[in-house]
Amino acid sequence: MLKNVKIAVIGGTGLYALLSNPEEIKVDTPYGPTSDRIAIGEIGKKKVAFLPRHGRYHQYPPHKVPYKANIWALKQLGVERIIAPCAVGSLQPHVKIGDFVICDQFINRTTGRDDTFYDGPITTHVAMAEPYCPELRELTVKVGEELNLPIHERGTAVVIQGPRFSTRAESEWFKSFGWEVINMTIYPEVVLARELEMCYVNIAMVTDYDVWHPKPLSAKELVETLNRNVENVKKLIYNLIPKIPHERRCPCKDALKNARI
Secondary structure (H helix, E strand, C coil): CCCCCCEEEEECCCCCCCCCCCEEECCCCCCCCCCCCEEEEEECCEEEEEEECCCCCCCCCHHHCCHHHHHHHHHHCCCCEEEEEEEEEECCCCCCCCCEEECCEEEEECCCCCCCCCCCCCCECCCCCCCCCHHHHHHHHHHHHHCCCCEECCCEEEEECCCCCCCHHHHHHHHHCCCCEEECCHHHHHHHHHHCCCEEEEEEEEEEECCCCCCCCCHHHHHHHHHHHHHHHHHHHHHHHHHCCCCCCCHHHHCCCCCEC
């Protein structure tokens, strides 16, 4: 089902209406249904696919998102680059509510998630030292700075299983390592994209301070904070996509070249 759509946005909470008057399609996968129908439209005269990570009714909690189906379906449409905004909590005082963090590393603390397309018989070890596309990261930071958005050009996200939030002890532990943000969905999405040689950039938007902070927000307050800041996320995406070059010059496109034994 090749649609020749080169760019996709996997949207989290608050980003369910990114495209105007899109065509919605269903893509069947060997891994079951995707989170929702995939919307296809245009941004800056470029065809873009949009997939709501949790479903349009937010029916999939973080540990139940069909990550493999989602990434596989986008690959079948011809997608080469994925822009993945998500809500995160800050683990450091200098990373403030409303800031953007363009992550360059992650720490996986999830358990039991189906996190590879390669279960054999060909053994495949995909390199993950630099998990995010360097080309997309650099461009995203540049566009964010041009828009005068509060943006951090790098950061480490610790990904927890969810759907529960951290205990204060866990939060203080994560904070003590110097990691910048905490999230429940970055893993295994970024890994699966690399396994299919797709570029992936994470736009982490800080909606709260995690519970190490004396006054953590409730789930309801988190969503309210995100909704207040979602226009900045859209502004960044709308300005980023037209500037993405046609040709990929990053190593993501050759991720399988030396990965198989």
